[in-house]
Amino acid sequence: MLKQIMQIDRRIIFILVALAVIIPTLLKVSFPITISEPTRKLYDYIEDLPSGSTVLIAFDYGPSSMAELQPMGTAFLRHCFQKKIRVIGMTLVTEGATLGYETMQEAAKTTGAIDGVDYVYLGFRPGTIQVMLGMGTTINNIFESDYKEKPLAEIPMMEGIKNYDQIDLILDLASSSTTEAWITYINTRYNQKIAAGVTGVIISQMYPYLQTEQLIGLMSGLLGAAEYETLIETPAKATKRMSVQSFVHLLVFGLVILGNVAFFIQKRENENV
Amino acid sequence: MRRQVPLALCFVFGVVMVLIEFSPHPYSKFLYNEVINWSLIITPFALVLGVATLVQTHWIRIRRRAEYWQYSFVVFIGMIVMVTIGIPFGPSHKAFAWLFKYIQTPMDATMFSLLAFFIASASYRAFRARTLEATLLLVAALIVMIGNAPIGDLIWNKIMPFGENLPSTARQWILENPNLSSRRGVILGVSLGVISQSIRIILGIERSYLGGGD
Amino acid sequence: MKPKSACLLGLILFFTCKIITLAQLSEFSSEEFRATDEITAGKPPAPPTNIKATDKKNDDGTHITISWTKSADDGNGANNVTSYNILRKSPESNFETITKTLIKTGKTDYTDDTVKRDKTYSYLVQAVTASGTTSNSEVTGAEATASWFHTGKKWLFLSVVLFSVVVIYSIYHARSGKNIFIRRIPGLEAVDEAIGRATEMGRSILYILGLGSVSNVATIASMNILSQVARRTADYETALRVPCNDPIVMNVVREMVKTAYLEGGHPDAYQEQDIFFLTESQFAYAAGVDGIMLREKPAAVFLQGTFFAESLILAETGNSVGAIQIAGTDKEHQLPFFIAACDYTLIGEELYAASAYLSREPMLLGSLKGQDYGKLMIFAAIVVGVILELIGVNWVTTFFDKVSN
Numbered sequence: 001m002l003k004q005i006m007q008i009d010r011r012i013i014f015i016l017v018a019l020a021v022i023i024p025t026l027l028k029v030s031f032p033i034t035i036s037e038p039t040r041k042l043y044d045y046i047e048d049l050p051s052g053s054t055v056l057i058a059f060d061y062g063p064s065s066m067a068e069l070q071p072m073g074t075a076f077l078r079h080c081f082q083k084k085i086r087v088i089g090m091t092l093v094t095e096g097a098t099l100g101y102e103t104m105q106e107a108a109k110t111t112g113a114i115d116g117v118d119y120v121y122l123g124f125r126p127g128t129i130q131v132m133l134g135m136g137t138t139i140n141n142i143f144e145s146d147y148k149e150k151p152l153a154e155i156p157m158m159e160g161i162k163n164y165d166q167i168d169l170i171l172d173l174a175s176s177s178t179t180e181a182w183i184t185y186i187n188t189r190y191n192q193k194i195a196a197g198v199t200g201v202i203i204s205q206m207y208p209y210l211q212t213e214q215l216i217g218l219m220s221g222l223l224g225a226a227e228y229e230t231l232i233e234t235p236a237k238a239t240k241r242m243s244v245q246s247f248v249h250l251l252v253f254g255l256v257i258l259g260n261v262a263f264f265i266q267k268r269e270n271e272n273v
Numbered sequence: 274m275r276r277q278v279p280l281a282l283c284f285v286f287g288v289v290m291v292l293i294e295f296s297p298h299p300y301s302k303f304l305y306n307e308v309i310n311w312s313l314i315i316t317p318f319a320l321v322l323g324v325a326t327l328v329q330t331h332w333i334r335i336r337r338r339a340e341y342w343q344y345s346f347v348v349f350i351g352m353i354v355m356v357t358i359g360i361p362f363g364p365s366h367k368a369f370a371w372l373f374k375y376i377q378t379p380m381d382a383t384m385f386s387l388l389a390f391f392i393a394s395a396s397y398r399a400f401r402a403r404t405l406e407a408t409l410l411l412v413a414a415l416i417v418m419i420g421n422a423p424i425g426d427l428i429w430n431k432i433m434p435f436g437e438n439l440p441s442t443a444r445q446w447i448l449e450n451p452n453l454s455s456r457r458g459v460i461l462g463v464s465l466g467v468i469s470q471s472i473r474i475i476l477g478i479e480r481s482y483l484g485g486g487d
Numbered sequence: 488m489k490p491k492s493a494c495l496l497g498l499i500l501f502f503t504c505k506i507i508t509l510a511q512l513s514e515f516s517s518e519e520f521r522a523t524d525e526i527t528a529g530k531p532p533a534p535p536t537n538i539k540a541t542d543k544k545n546d547d548g549t550h551i552t553i554s555w556t557k558s559a560d561d562g563n564g565a566n567n568v569t570s571y572n573i574l575r576k577s578p579e580s581n582f583e584t585i586t587k588t589l590i591k592t593g594k595t596d597y598t599d600d601t602v603k604r605d606k607t608y609s610y611l612v613q614a615v616t617a618s619g620t621t622s623n624s625e626v627t628g629a630e631a632t633a634s635w636f637h638t639g640k641k642w643l644f645l646s647v648v649l650f651s652v653v654v655i656y657s658i659y660h661a662r663s664g665k666n667i668f669i670r671r672i673p674g675l676e677a678v679d680e681a682i683g684r685a686t687e688m689g690r691s692i693l694y695i696l697g698l699g700s701v702s703n704v705a706t707i708a709s710m711n712i713l714s715q716v717a718r719r720t721a722d723y724e725t726a727l728r729v730p731c732n733d734p735i736v737m738n739v740v741r742e743m744v745k746t747a748y749l750e751g752g753h754p755d756a757y758q759e760q761d762i763f764f765l766t767e768s769q770f771a772y773a774a775g776v777d778g779i780m781l782r783e784k785p786a787a788v789f790l791q792g793t794f795f796a797e798s799l800i801l802a803e804t805g806n807s808v809g810a811i812q813i814a815g816t817d818k819e820h821q822l823p824f825f826i827a828a829c830d831y832t833l834i835g836e837e838l839y840a841a842s843a844y845l846s847r848e849p850m851l852l853g854s855l856k857g858q859d860y861g862k863l864m865i866f867a868a869i870v871v872g873v874i875l876e877l878i879g880v881n882w883v884t885t886f887f888d889k890v891s892n
Contacts, residue, residue, distance in 0.1 A: 176769075251393070400827075
């Protein structure tokens with residue numbers, strides 16, 4: 001019996017995980033959300049920005065991680081638009097181009113923000129680091145037109161925005177190492193303020209940069225998105241998905257405890273023999 | 274000669290790019306911008322190379338009737354459809370967006386969601402308190418896991434009369450202290466490793482990336 | 488109404504309108520938009536003093552900083568100064584306003600970022616009152632020059648030079664043939680075991696280079712390990728499969744493996760089609776590699792290079808087919824996944840040390856020694872800094888603060 005528990009077929013675990021995802025989705029349970037310090041810092045930074053400031057948001061992720069990162073983008077954009085902060089959107093990832101465009105459109109629709117006046121979406125250019133560095137000289141040099149191929153010179157919002165000097169914050173929504181590249185190349189070289197929203201898998205990697213204030217704020221995975229939604233008092237997708245995350249975490253917690261209890265009983269039995 | 278030219282280029286550009294970092298002069302800025310522009314021009318060529326290699330690989334598979342050669346047709350169909358719509362109409366066109374949203378997105382999301390299943394099975398198999406170090410890792414992992422979901426705080430606050438929101442506070446403490454310090458140690462080691470490796474590459478001592486041999 | 492009276496009324500109306508318009512103009516223009524020395528209504532305030540124009544250091548010659556001591560009437564005296572205005576004279580023009588909006592009181596410096604390199608400019612600062620009255624400071628001048636070296640980065644430069652010298656010295660010192668001790672790295676010791684196992688079982692070896700491009704140092708390190716692995720598989724004539732995520736990496740790898748087989752004396756065993764491009768897309772790549780693992784059931788899987796969220800998907804599938812797995816990455820956040828699912832894991836810098844470890848080439852080993860000296864220096868700085876900080880001496884932290892700024 002103990003041996004069976006210890007070497008449980010991985011397919012049984014897979015079924016349990018599937019159930020832990022499906023049941024809470026159907027039940028629509030909700031939980032109170034505690035705000036973490038890194039998310040609050042990002043929120044406070046935007047709160048303190050005067051209206052008319054400019055932030056840049058990089059949608060550096062593909063469809064695989066959109067479940068975690070898209071809600072962050074939507075909540076952050078809503079906050080900016082409500083505060084009349086101008087937003088430039090872009091991506092360094094090929095698949096991010098469509099996702100970024102959709103997110104900006106959706107947030108603009110709900111807040112009444114106008115394309116070209118309150119926000120501009122630049123889309124994608126290949127060459128991650130070269131694009132970041134090139135934008136430090138002139139944005140126009142890298143993106144001569146926006147996503148819909150309208151020249152930047154004809155967009156009213158871009159008047160007076162030449163490079164990072166006119167940008168108050170860069171928020172990188174990332175599922176890979178782009179945040180580190182923004183920090184290494186743009187924070188170090190141009191002293192640009194950077195914040196990030198990252199997938200749960202890479203949260204722990206970001207903490208050294210938070211302590212050194214190379215990152216001024218951080219949204220950590222889906223929980224970070226739910227926290228931001230709570231802060232702007234607009235519960236949306238992330239808040240709803242917290243129930244699924246809660247039950248799956250609880251399941252894994254229980255499985256690890258079960259495995260260890262079986263491991264200890266067997267160890268003791270072996271010692272007695 | 275075949276090796277000397279790339280090695281010399283690598284040395285010159287390596288040293289120049291390091292020096293540029295310390296010079297704000299317009300001449301060095303100009304040189305820097307030029308190098309960035311060159312790289313930007315070179316990058317799309319990799320894309321062409323990628324497409325050419327992909328076509329070549331799958332064409333050979335079909336021609337030789339390699340195992341599962343039929344799947345190579347799927348590659349060609351996918352490529353032709355995306356290119357035929359993407360190039361003339363652009364990525365913001367409805368048809369392209371539809372293909373992206375309803376085909377590529379679910380496929381990518383499916384692969385990513387496998388992680389949830391694999392994390393559960395891998396942690397069940399590997400997280401055993403065999404040694405002191407493994408026990409520490411296990412305890413830290415459990416605290417972070419439960420602190421990362423709102424249900425952790427909810428249960429704790431319901432059953433414990435003290436330490437409001439302790440799971441999420443403990444999670445934050447672990448991330449900001451033991452995690453941060455150990456990670457910084459690894460980052461320092463990795464960074465020195467990168468510099469040392471870069472010096473070896475710039476000086477041409479490490480040259481196997483050029484295809485091996487001398 | 489008589490024409491004469493109508494004319495008179497018209498004139499009166501015209502002048503009344505004109506006077507109202509002028510009054511409105513002066514009211515609006517004074518504060519926000521116009522700040523010229525033409526406006527002289529009211530008593531002029533005390534002028535700003537001690538005006539200095541200095542070329543900004545460590546820049547590309549496009550900035551001049553102007554500083555001044557505030558007017559005696561700014562917060563004191565008549566207390567009627569509400570803002571300041573900067574006027575500049577260039578070699579080609581007379582004095583003209585360069586501030587787009589007036590500078591608020593309390594601020595006593597301004598950086599002009601519209602100058603051209605190697606030109607001399609003259610500046611004066613105006614104190615402006617609420618009614619628009621101004622008074623000018625004395626004139627001062629400066630030449631905008633570009634710096635060749637950023638003095639603020641001198642400590643960083645010295646550190647780079649020092650560390651590089653130590654590494655280069657260690658590399659060349661190693662050429663003398665002295666035996667260099669290198670600690671045992673179990674993951675690399677297992678390379679031969681993994682290849683031997685694959686040979687015995689008659690199955691292939693799968694080498695995964697991760698998602699990095701050819702400019703990524705971890706990918707280069709991984710290619711160096713692959714070169715060593717290929718030399719051994721050439722000897723044993725074991726099949727080596729390398730699915731690539733980047734077409735440039737694929738071409739380099741083909742060349743490397745071909746050379747390794749040639750040098751090993753087995754050029755016929757080299758199969759070009761075994762090194763192939765799969766896709767650049769992260770999860771499509773993971774799906775493709777998983778497919779290969781499930782179909783071919785390789786006896787050994789190497790996961791070396793840059794990995795992200797796909798790491799566990801690959802490692803767990805490798806584990807499920809019973810392959811011996813040796814992983815290594817500099818992405819420390821993926822290490823827990825590899826440790827959980829693989830047999831051996833190279834942690835962080837061990838990946839970079841691998842090439843030296845496997846080839847035992849003295850010059851490469853020497854660089855590892857240099858790296859350790861660097862680590863020792865950082866370690867010493869941390870220990871000394873902590874001790875001094877604990878006893879209340881904070882010059883080390885102050886020094887590092889200065890360096891980072």
